[in-house]
Amino acid sequence: xxxxxxxxxxxxxxxxxxxxxxxxxxxxxxxxxxxxxxxxxxxxxxxxxxxxxxxxxxxxxxxxxxxxxxxxxxxxxxxxxxxxxxxxxxxxxxxxxxxxxxxxxxxxxxxxxxxxxxxxxxxxxxxxxxxxxxxxxxxxxxxxxxxxxxxxxxxxxxxxxxxxxxxxxxxxxxxxxxxxxxxxxxxxxxxxx
Amino acid sequence: xxxxxxxxxxxxxxxxxxxxxxxxxxxxxxxxxxxxxxxxxxxxxxxxxxxxxxxxxxxxxxxxxxxxxxxxxxxxxxxxxxxxxxxxxxxxxxxxxxxxxxxxxxxxxxxxxxxxxxxxxxxxxxxxxxxxxxxxxxxxxxxxxxxxxxxxxxxxxxxxxxxxxxxxxxxxxxxxxxxxxxxxxxxxxxxxxxxxxxxxxxxxxxxxxxxxxxxxxxxxxxxxxxxxxxxxxxxxxxxxxxxxxxxxxxxxxxxxxxxxxxxxxxxxxxxxxxxxxxxxxxxxxxxxxxxxxxxxxxxxxxxxxxxxxxxx
Numbered sequence: 001x002x003x004x005x006x007x008x009x010x011x012x013x014x015x016x017x018x019x020x021x022x023x024x025x026x027x028x029x030x031x032x033x034x035x036x037x038x039x040x041x042x043x044x045x046x047x048x049x050x051x052x053x054x055x056x057x058x059x060x061x062x063x064x065x066x067x068x069x070x071x072x073x074x075x076x077x078x079x080x081x082x083x084x085x086x087x088x089x090x091x092x093x094x095x096x097x098x099x100x101x102x103x104x105x106x107x108x109x110x111x112x113x114x115x116x117x118x119x120x121x122x123x124x125x126x127x128x129x130x131x132x133x134x135x136x137x138x139x140x141x142x143x144x145x146x147x148x149x150x151x152x153x154x155x156x157x158x159x160x161x162x163x164x165x166x167x168x169x170x171x172x173x174x175x176x177x178x179x180x181x182x183x184x185x186x187x188x189x190x191x192x193x
Numbered sequence: 194x195x196x197x198x199x200x201x202x203x204x205x206x207x208x209x210x211x212x213x214x215x216x217x218x219x220x221x222x223x224x225x226x227x228x229x230x231x232x233x234x235x236x237x238x239x240x241x242x243x244x245x246x247x248x249x250x251x252x253x254x255x256x257x258x259x260x261x262x263x264x265x266x267x268x269x270x271x272x273x274x275x276x277x278x279x280x281x282x283x284x285x286x287x288x289x290x291x292x293x294x295x296x297x298x299x300x301x302x303x304x305x306x307x308x309x310x311x312x313x314x315x316x317x318x319x320x321x322x323x324x325x326x327x328x329x330x331x332x333x334x335x336x337x338x339x340x341x342x343x344x345x346x347x348x349x350x351x352x353x354x355x356x357x358x359x360x361x362x363x364x365x366x367x368x369x370x371x372x373x374x375x376x377x378x379x380x381x382x383x384x385x386x387x388x389x390x391x392x393x394x395x396x397x398x399x400x401x402x403x404x405x406x407x408x409x410x411x412x413x414x415x416x417x418x419x420x421x422x423x424x425x426x427x428x429x430x431x432x433x434x435x436x437x438x439x440x441x442x443x444x445x446x447x448x449x450x451x452x453x454x455x456x457x458x459x460x461x462x463x464x465x466x467x468x469x470x471x472x473x474x475x476x477x478x479x480x481x482x483x484x485x486x487x488x489x490x491x492x493x494x495x496x497x498x499x500x501x502x503x504x505x
Contacts, residue, residue, distance in 0.1 A: 011216070024215040026430030026452055033430025035215070038490070109428065111218035111453035114327055118428070155327045174317050174329045180217035 003030050004108055008185045009062060016060045017053060021046065027184050028109045029118075065185045067104075070152065070167050071193040072143050074100075078166035085145065085162055088128050096164065097192055099123045105150065107186040115154035115172030115180035119188055122148045134160035141166045143190070154180075167193075194258030195308070197341045198292065202250025206312070206331035206343075207305075209242025211320040215452045221433070222322040222330065223449050225303055225406070225471035228362065228500060229267035233307040235504055236264040236284040238351040244314070244321035245307035246337065253295040253306075257287045258342070262309035262351050268301030268364060268472060283355035284309075301364030301472040310345035325406060326450065360503050362468065367478035370466045373489050375436065375458035376429070380422035385442075388414055389459065391480050398444065400477045407450040408437075409473055415442025416459065428455040434462035434470070446470060463489040465496050 001009075011027040014034065021040035026033040036046055074097045075082040082093055089096070105119035112118075122145060130146045135158060138144075142153040144161025153159060154171040172180050182188070197204075209230070210223025224230040224247055231241040249268075257263075264284040265272055272279045272295045279285055279293075281304070287293065298304065314321055314332060323331025332341060381389070391397045398413035416438050418424055424440040431437075431454035435447045439456045446462060447454065448470060462470065463484060473479065484492070 023212055026215045028429050028453060029427045031429055033432070035432075038493075043486075109453065110216070111428075112451075114214075114218045114220075114324075116218055157326065174327075178217075179214060179219065179318060183217065 004106070004185075007032050009057060011184060012062045013054075013057045013060055014050075016056075026111070028111070065106075065187050066183075067187040067189065068169075068181060069189050069191055070143075070169050071191045072101075072165040072167050073193045074165035079143070079164040081144075081162040082164045085126065085128050085164055089125060091125065096126065099126055100150070100164065101190045101192055105188045105190075107182045107184055107188060108149075110180055110182050110184060113153065113155050113157050114174075115182065117151055117154075117171075117182040117186075117188065119150045119152075120148060122150050124148070126150075128162050130160045131162070134158050138163055139166060141168060141171075143167060194342055194344050195261075196256045196258060197337050197339055198254040198256055199252045199339060200337045201248045201253035201295065203336050204246050204248040204253060204306075205323040205325065205336045206244055206314065206321055207247040207323065208244040208321045210322050210449060211318050211330075214318060215430075218452050219318060220324070220452055221449045222320070222324045222406075224305065224322075225448060226267050226305065226468040228468040228496070229303075229305050229471070230307075231500055232282065232356050232360070232503065233264055233266040233305045236266070236282075236351075236354050236356065237262055237307050237309040238349065239307065239309065239311075243307070244312055245305045247303055247305055248295070249298075249303045251295060251297055254292060255306075256292045257289055259289045259345070259348065260350070261287055261345065261348050262353075263287050263293065263306065265295070265304055265306050266356070267304035269299045269361075270295045270304050271297040271299060280355065282361050284351065284353050286350065286353065302474040303471040308345055308348075309351050310348035313344040313346055324450075356503060360499065364469065364472040367480055368469060368473060369480045369482055370469065371463040371484045371489065371492070372436065372460035372481050373463055373484060373486055375460045377422075377426060377457035378459050380418055380457045381438075381459050382417045382419050385416040386459075389416060389481060390483055397481065398479045400473045400475050400479060401443075402475045404473070404475060406448055408448055409446040409470065411444045411446070411479060413443070416444065417442060418457070422457070424457070425455050426457055428453045432461060434464065434467050436460045436462065446473075463492060465489065465492040 024035040107117045109118040138159040142163045143165045146161040207224040210221030317330040328334035398411040401410045401412045403410035437456035
């Protein structure tokens with residue numbers, strides 16, 4: 001099984017156990033970091049108890065990934081790096097948009113900012129390096145590229161990714177659950193707005 | 194009610210932080226010195242992680258709109274109430290109309306100002322803590338400014354108390370931070386490790402001016418990556434107190450505002466010394482001392498016990 005799927009399964013397995021000694025879980029590309037309350041358990045006791053329960057993994061219901069459609073205004077003021085991406089890749093603006101919107105991406109990790117999805121895998125033809133010096137601010141909703149990933153800035157934030165467009169879809173709402181529209185394993189499709 | 198007259202260099206509402214949502218990238222944004230916060234709340238008869246104002250810099254000043262008990266913990270400061278000198282780590286009664294002023298930080302960096310009541314602020318994702326970067330929580334998601342007013346409810350007057358001297362931590366530099374081995378400890382050369390741990394009898398690092406509530410960048414001799422090691426890693430879950438080393442070799446100590454990191458982690462600050470990170474200021478000397486995981490757990494348990502014993 002690919003590593004992302006193993007992380008995702010393990011994350012939902014941990015959630016399904018609803019152990020009160022586990023205070024936080026951070027699933028990422030190749031690991032699932034578990035934070036626990038040492039007043040309630042110890043590293044040894046928790047790892048032993050999780051190993052004992054691992055057989056349950058095949059029995060739990062893993063939620064079906066949700067598919068999100070994200071409308072993007074590409075280029076122009078919203079996607080101020082699209083010219084750079086064009087000159088770096090040798091593609092036209094239309095080709096970049098065509099390639100970017102033709103893939104169903106997977107949410108590998110949510111983080112960096114609350115609700116920020118790391119999406120993959122980007123078509124090799126759109127490979128661009130990160131900025132050497134990150135920009136101090138990009139607007140909320142900015143859609144960026146970095147190496148073989150694409151992502152969406154859920155908040156106005158400093159940014160090292162190349163910005164090709166912007167969405168007005170609200171990715172994060174701190175007033176109601178679920179706070180983040182994305183969770184690990186979800187699917188994302190970009191649409192030209 | 195309190196009204197801000199001067200916020201110092203920066204003041205913001207903090208508490209014990211957000212829990213349970215790191216999985217979607219929500220950091221805890223907690224107070225940096227949780228021992229100072231819980232001592233403060235003990236003095237004021239509040240629950241240990243109750244909200245307070247975290248401040249650094251001088252000239253901090255506020256006016257009381259009602260009678261309330263107040264205290265300052267964390268950095269040792271020279272403060273006064275209507276010109277009457279006050280002690281840090283000791284509660285005092287303030288009357289409506291009186292002004293509290295902090296004139297000087299004598300030892301440490303960040304201090305905590307608390308009140309014997311509950312601020313009328315909205316809890317966001319279970320916490321009053323300010324997420325400055327994303328502008329939510331605390332007071333309108335931002336640092337406090339002159340003229341801001343915070344109302345309080347459930348105000349009660351409590352007996353004036355002080356935290357005994359032996360329970361007040363030392364915050365003076367040079368700071369010795371105990372660390373445990375990190376996941377990428379083998380990315381660095383043996384020589385770098387020797388220097389990192391200061392075995393040549395020299396202070397390894399000083400705190401740079403690149404310091405905020407997200408992280409503390411250190412200056413010093415860069416750590417050298419082994420030739421067979423990558424200079425970055427696949428982003429991984431990140432714990433507060435992680436020491437991350439980017440390509441330039443200079444360590445960054447992560448605080449409570451990130452859930453993921455993509456740089457090699459030679460070591461993590463042991464939890465017993467996390468509170469001390471609130472008091473690192475530009476120019477301070479920092480030394481690292483490696484300890485084992487068992488010792489790190491024991492030291493933290495001892496500290497928790499001390500914090501509990503204050504209350505008895």
